[in-house]
Amino acid sequence: MIQRMSHASIFVLDQDVAKDFYVGKLGFEVNTDETMPNGFRWLTVNPKGQPGFEIILMKVAPGPKLQEEDVASMTHLIKRGALGAGAFETADCRKTYEELKAKGVEFLSPPTDQFYGVEAVFKNPFGNWFSMTQPKHI
Numbered sequence: 001m002i003q004r005m006s007h008a009s010i011f012v013l014d015q016d017v018a019k020d021f022y023v024g025k026l027g028f029e030v031n032t033d034e035t036m037p038n039g040f041r042w043l044t045v046n047p048k049g050q051p052g053f054e055i056i057l058m059k060v061a062p063g064p065k066l067q068e069e070d071v072a073s074m075t076h077l078i079k080r081g082a083l084g085a086g087a088f089e090t091a092d093c094r095k096t097y098e099e100l101k102a103k104g105v106e107f108l109s110p111p112t113d114q115f116y117g118v119e120a121v122f123k124n125p126f127g128n129w130f131s132m133t134q135p136k137h138i
């Protein structure tokens with residue numbers, strides 16, 4: 001039986017730029033940053049205080065799982081902002097919005113009241129977008 005999710009991938013075009021964004025702007029922690037013997041860089045981050053769930057900052061590159069045409073298609077979709085990558089929770093969406101905006105995070109929508117709480121949408125430097133929510137139960 002599956003017990004929990006431990007890792008999820010966000011496809012990025014440059015792992016150093018991604019690391020700077022997630023750590024420097026969003027305040028995440030680096031969990032692992034290792035280069036394997038085959039040259040593959042295993043780079044994971046997590047929101048502070050949540051080390052049991054790692055986000056793999058996966059470089060879009062050809063390899064055993066991606067062909068050249070897949071890389072081209074994924075790169076195009078990422079740059080167009082066509083790929084949503086998840087949702088993050090915050091205790092105060094409006095305050096976090098102001099803090100992140102001051103750090104240069106680009107928002108696609110400001111905090112808006114929804115039936116489930118308050119939501120704002122931002123994107124990473126490559127175009128992947130995320131919901132940032134303040135659920136009603138927080």
